[in-house]
Amino acid sequence: MEERTRAYLRGRFRDHYRRTELTLPPAANEREWGYIPWTEGPDTTMVRHRSLLELGDLEEFLVRKRPRHVYFSAGRFRDPGAGSMHEKDWQSADLVFDLDADHLPNVTLGEDSYAEMLATCKDALLRLLDFLEDDFAFEDLEIVFSGGRGYHVHVRDESIRHLDREHRREVVDYVRGIGLEFEELIETETVAGLGRKTPTERRTLRTEGGWGARTHDRFMAFVDELLALEEEAALERLREFDGIGEGKATATLNAARNNREGLEAGNVTVHTAVAQLAERFAERAVEADNAPIDEPVTTDTNRLIRLPGSLHGGSGLETVRLERDEIDAFDPLVDAVPETFTGHEIRVDVADGGEVELGGDSFTVPEGDQSLPEYVAVFLMARGRAEKEKE
């Protein structure tokens, strides 16, 4: 990035911060703050271990320093400005989740467009929220578009802020479905035999919550699909599963037809084939429902996270707080374009052109000197794909 470009972006970031009101995170003065200034070269040195006291009024600070990136800590400390973690004296930390398009399994880097990656990311966000809102019943959630390639969720419920990294890893594993053991989802009870029969074991899938419930939902949907099919088609569908032959297919179909209530109650003792199939659906549930969050962000209780409301220096987009009911309609490539950068064009020299979707439009940007809407130009400059030209 050339000095002229840097100076331009710096100036425009300042203009943006002048006209923007920021909302601080709760307990802002117990947190560590950090920022990355606009400096030469690709290497970015973070200035950190700052307390709000040292920065002064945040808005005034942003206008003065107009940093490239701004962060605050998930952790709360007694002395957030101290230079070592030990002296900071950790008190608690928000539970933070990071979904980053770069790390999603169903994103093909280099092939999917930015918009496509972000859409995939939003699906993952909704799955994550499902866990956080239903399974964990968290109430204090802040959902944020990161301004870059994904979404953050900050959970601030009192009941979990004390958890250390080991405990947080359990939360990560839960939402990612890591370490799931089908056998552990099964409850085994000894039931008295009817009449002269000897007591037997009844094995039941725990359907009241967790991955057991997710497995069960998928399995029952499959059972109902079977019931809607003709006999032959149903048997064939069953035989598609590895290890399910003629006999097991018939037994399963019979169980579905004659004992749907048993299956509904989670009883997998109905037939060995049923348990075998249910286990498949546990794998499928994990594949389909897991939220592929970036583990280190969640387990690190000292982590710095991008400040909502600030600008992302690698895209020129705004880090946007989202209300729960805004997510569906939210289009990051429109709604995160800062107003400051709309409404006029500027001259840039594009080194790396191509398709750019932004602000509700799609641009085919050629290489070379040209005029572009400012938000497109800022985006390209922030990404290192263009340099500022003299007007």
Add this chain to the structure above:
Amino acid sequence: MERLHARYPFLEAAREAVATEAVDLATIVEQDGAVVERATQRVVTALEDGEIGDARRDPRTELLSYPVARVLVSLVDEGILVRKYARAEAEAAYERFTADFEDTVELKSVSSSGLELEDLLREFDLEDDVRSTDGGYRIGVGRYLPLAAGLRDDRWRLVNRALSGGEVPIEDDELHALLREAIRGRIEEGLPFAVPDAIATSLEDEAAEIREVLADLELTREIDTVVPDLFPPCMKALLDDIQKGEHLPHHSRFAITAFLTSIGMSTDEIVELYRVNSSFGEEMTRYQTDHIGGETSPTEYSPPSCATMQSYGDCVNKDDLCERIPHPMAYYEKRIEQTDEDDLEDWREESGEPAAGD
């Protein structure tokens, strides 16, 4: 009351009772042989059998032996002793409270030494987070996680629990196991502490006895110290490569990871260490992480010997000490031994330059 406290000396009320006894610990350890003897037994049996031995009939002796036992554990000052001791105390408490819970109501009215579930829940501030349902209990997930963290079986992993509405359903015996963990945590808390000289001197013989038992059990050989400066040359080189974000072949990655695990580092800490200096190698760090996480846990494997390291070409920059040891672990143990304990700064204590979330 005294009997209850003697049975459950970790209770807050028991601690207060000891405090109001108005005798100071120094006098007790000097004058009350029976208390000191029982205290020593608590610690020694904890090490040898994982139990705390039979209770003394006199509740006062029994009760006072608990704080004295804590002093002994502190004097010896070994992590493994703290853990073993806390485990044994918690186990004893567990046996007592499960028996108490089963006692019939009539029996309880006779002796006041019985503890009820509600008492224990209140003691650990769990009464609002645990509620009974038909067939068991539900516990708030924020309380569940720390309590279940020390339990190894897969069934305790959150991913295998029927979590809903922020609560984890648990059965009776599981609640009891979690309470045992709460007690273990309470007992470990604050151990070891600094012991005043006067007390330390009176307990010299007992502390020496415990050290001997420890030595016989060879438990202290767990290293659990992370000082990268003292790593053998081969491991330093591998760690360097990782921190620079270089791609390592499988055997090298395995060697360094197994080594770090063997010296007591958790996967999280290893990831953190790998990240040091590599704020630009984010991709790489993650790559390494995924591989550690994805492979069969290296905990079960010990790092390769020098011979193996050599055959893979991972043995580099050999120094004098290398000539005298057969194994990178032996190298590290020697270096740790040779260094004054006060000069050993564990990397984990000073860690903390975490990268920013993006």
